[in-house]
Amino acid sequence: MIYLTRKIEFAASHVYHNPALSPAENKRIFGKCNNPHGHGHNYTLEVTVAGEPDPVTGMVLDLKDLKEILEREIMQRMDHRHLNLEVPELQGQIPTCENIARVIWNLLDAKITQGKLHRVRLYENSDLFADCYRNGGGARV
Amino acid sequence: MKPETLHIELGRRYRFSASHRLHSAKLGDEENGRIYGKCNNPHGHGHNYTVEIRVSGGIDPATGMISNLADLDAFVHEQVIEPFDHRYLNEEVPAFQNAVPTTEILCMEIFERLKSFPHAKLEAVRVEETANNSFEYAGN
Numbered sequence: 001m002i003y004l005t006r007k008i009e010f011a012a013s014h015v016y017h018n019p020a021l022s023p024a025e026n027k028r029i030f031g032k033c034n035n036p037h038g039h040g041h042n043y044t045l046e047v048t049v050a051g052e053p054d055p056v057t058g059m060v061l062d063l064k065d066l067k068e069i070l071e072r073e074i075m076q077r078m079d080h081r082h083l084n085l086e087v088p089e090l091q092g093q094i095p096t097c098e099n100i101a102r103v104i105w106n107l108l109d110a111k112i113t114q115g116k117l118h119r120v121r122l123y124e125n126s127d128l129f130a131d132c133y134r135n136g137g138g139a140r141v
Numbered sequence: 142m143k144p145e146t147l148h149i150e151l152g153r154r155y156r157f158s159a160s161h162r163l164h165s166a167k168l169g170d171e172e173n174g175r176i177y178g179k180c181n182n183p184h185g186h187g188h189n190y191t192v193e194i195r196v197s198g199g200i201d202p203a204t205g206m207i208s209n210l211a212d213l214d215a216f217v218h219e220q221v222i223e224p225f226d227h228r229y230l231n232e233e234v235p236a237f238q239n240a241v242p243t244t245e246i247l248c249m250e251i252f253e254r255l256k257s258f259p260h261a262k263l264e265a266v267r268v269e270e271t272a273n274n275s276f277e278y279a280g281n
Contacts, residue, residue: 094206096204099205132149
């Protein structure tokens with residue numbers, strides 16, 4: 001099995017606020033991330049696809065195709081956007097790294113038809129990231 | 142795809158600086174010198190270590206988080222960063238009084254110290270001794 005990874009970067013803003021909690025609770029749990037006008041990050045997304053190389057092309061999948069999928073599904077949706085306000089898939093969720101990674105997985109999984117989506121890793125900054133795998137999806141590579 | 146069909150981990154990176162000396166009490170001086178080379182120099186040497194940990198668990202719908210970062214950071218600081226940072230590992234960390242503080246063993250020691258984190262399951266510890274060498278341990 002080969003695990004192929006492509007990396008993209010996007011910049012977006014977000015705010016952590018749960019309307020079911022009081023302002024004081026929101027502040028206590030989310031701290032600075034609860035500041036009302038939001039704040040932003042440079043996100044780095046690594047998308048790993050698992051598969052066997054095609055005997056003719058030697059490729060698990062054509063990187064051009066993966067690049068186009070990531071452009072269409074992720075960049076156009078999230079780059080230079082406010083994640084709470086402009087990404088419908090995140091409506092009603094706190095846009096943490098964990099939740100954004102899960103949304104990204106769900107956006108990409110059906111679109112990747114050569115090989116199989118294996119891992120989505122989303123970095124909010126170099127010291128914080130979330131990984132998303134299929135449960136029972138084999139090695140945590 | 143329903144969320145429960147996915148496995149999600151939170152990753153976090155921390156740093157500490159410490160010195161160590163690779164020297165096995167089970168080997169003679171010449172053997173130690175041959176095996177460990179510069180790392181056997183008698184007064185030790187140091188590294189800037191990076192510790193990357195991954196934890197898993199359900200995402201709390203109220204917070205969107207597997208674990209509150211403040212809780213995780215406080216635990217890692219208390220268990221690892223405080224006792225290791227700016228220390229001589231051989232002398233100041235009890236586990237290394239009888240074990241060679243290679244980064245393999247260090248990685249396992251950090252895993253042992255963090256596996257009781259109460260708010261999420263520790264999946265793996267990866268230690269970068271330098272930008273070029275890293276070691277990962279998942280508890281088995």
